[in-house]
Amino acid sequence: MAAAALTSLSTSPLLLGAPVTAFSPEPGLEPWKEALVQPPGSYSSSNSGEWCWDLASDQSSPSTPSPPLPPEAAHFLFGEPTLRKRKSSAQVMFQCLWKSCGKVLSTASGMQRHIRLVHLGRQAEPEQSDGEEDFYYTELDIGVDTLTDRLSSLTPVSPTASMPPVFPRLELPELLEPPALPSLLQPLTLSPHPMLTSVDTPQACHSHHACQVGEAIGGSWGQISGRSGALQRNEVRACVPALATRMGMSLRKPRGDAKKCRKVYGMDHRDLWCTACRWKKACQRFLD
DNA sequence: CTTGCCGGGGT
DNA sequence: ACCCCGGCAAG
Numbered sequence: 001m002a003a004a005a006l007t008s009l010s011t012s013p014l015l016l017g018a019p020v021t022a023f024s025p026e027p028g029l030e031p032w033k034e035a036l037v038q039p040p041g042s043y044s045s046s047n048s049g050e051w052c053w054d055l056a057s058d059q060s061s062p063s064t065p066s067p068p069l070p071p072e073a074a075h076f077l078f079g080e081p082t083l084r085k086r087k088s089s090a091q092v093m094f095q096c097l098w099k100s101c102g103k104v105l106s107t108a109s110g111m112q113r114h115i116r117l118v119h120l121g122r123q124a125e126p127e128q129s130d131g132e133e134d135f136y137y138t139e140l141d142i143g144v145d146t147l148t149d150r151l152s153s154l155t156p157v158s159p160t161a162s163m164p165p166v167f168p169r170l171e172l173p174e175l176l177e178p179p180a181l182p183s184l185l186q187p188l189t190l191s192p193h194p195m196l197t198s199v200d201t202p203q204a205c206h207s208h209h210a211c212q213v214g215e216a217i218g219g220s221w222g223q224i225s226g227r228s229g230a231l232q233r234n235e236v237r238a239c240v241p242a243l244a245t246r247m248g249m250s251l252r253k254p255r256g257d258a259k260k261c262r263k264v265y266g267m268d269h270r271d272l273w274c275t276a277c278r279w280k281k282a283c284q285r286f287l288d
Numbered sequence: 289c290t291t292g293c294c295g296g297g298g299t
Numbered sequence: 300a301c302c303c304c305g306g307c308a309a310g
Contacts, residue, residue, distance in 0.1 A: 255292060255309055262291065279302060282293055 093140045104140070111137045256288025 094111035096103040098119045105111045115133040116122045260283040261273035270278060274285040 260292065275301090277292085280293055280304065 091141070094137050095140050096137050098136050108137075108139070258283075258286045258288050260286050 094105050094108050096105075096111060096115060096119075098115065101119070103111075103114060105114060112133040115136045119136060120132065261277035264286070265272040274283060276282055276284040
């Protein structure tokens with residue numbers, strides 16, 4: 001029965017083309033629970049929460065008939081965002097990541113066309129596209145997991161993979177400049193700071209890891225990647241803490257640039273240091 | 289290499 | 300509580 005419902009939902013035009021107005025969060029269906037009922041094969045079945053998915057097995061998903069770009073270029077690393085089964089309760093939109101653009105369209109093809117014409121200056125038909133447009137827009141679930149969207153965009157690759165993701169002619173500083181991030185959040189501003197609050201479900205913020213990850217996004221971690229798309233939001237939400245750890249996202253706060261007692265007074269005036277510095281703790285005199 | 293400081297001790 | 304330091308990450 002549930003399968004039938006999912007099937008009918010997944011084929012519904014509402015998911016792909018309709019305006020946002022139809023959004024409704026489906027009371028009684030906790031979205032985070034859906035993470036636990038993913039089809040087998042793509043995810044390991046650990047119940048410890050330490051090991052939530054395996055990119056290698058993720059790649060084994062069947063290749064598609066004729067994707068518009070070489071799968072090894074992006075889909076190899078990022079999955080198949082437009083073809084994988086989508087969460088039934090989410091309305092999907094597509095937002096341009098180009099600096100100070102932020103245009104939101106309801107279809108991926110429309111967004112690709114927008115990027116191609118407006119930003120890349122190409123007139124070529126989609127068939128000739130090399131898929132570069134995919135790098136300049138992101139997929140938005142207009143639903144409960146806006147944070148995990150952001151997190152997944154910060155997830156360039158599994159830590160088990162050693163190769164960096166392929167960014168064709170990607171102008172990182174421009175694409176990832178801070179102004180780009182707030183604009184991503186605009187249509188999703190259901191609460192003052194969605195990046196931090198939307199994850200604040202009983203599950204995700206249980207150990208505050210997710211919140212600290214949120215803080216980290218504002219810092220240097222924001223430069224990790226701007227790629228859209230990608231890993232299943234359910235997976236990400238289900239194991240944000242483990243994800244943060246596994247990605248090497250240490251929860252240690254980034255080093256401040258203020259000179260501390262040690263630097264100011266020197267090793268041979270330790271008696272002038274604040275006690276915290278003397279004890280090799282975070283300096284209390286020269287705060288960041 | 290140096291610096292800042294977390295985590296984990298000892299008293 | 301106070302004090303110390305191994306060891307790590309970042310620069």
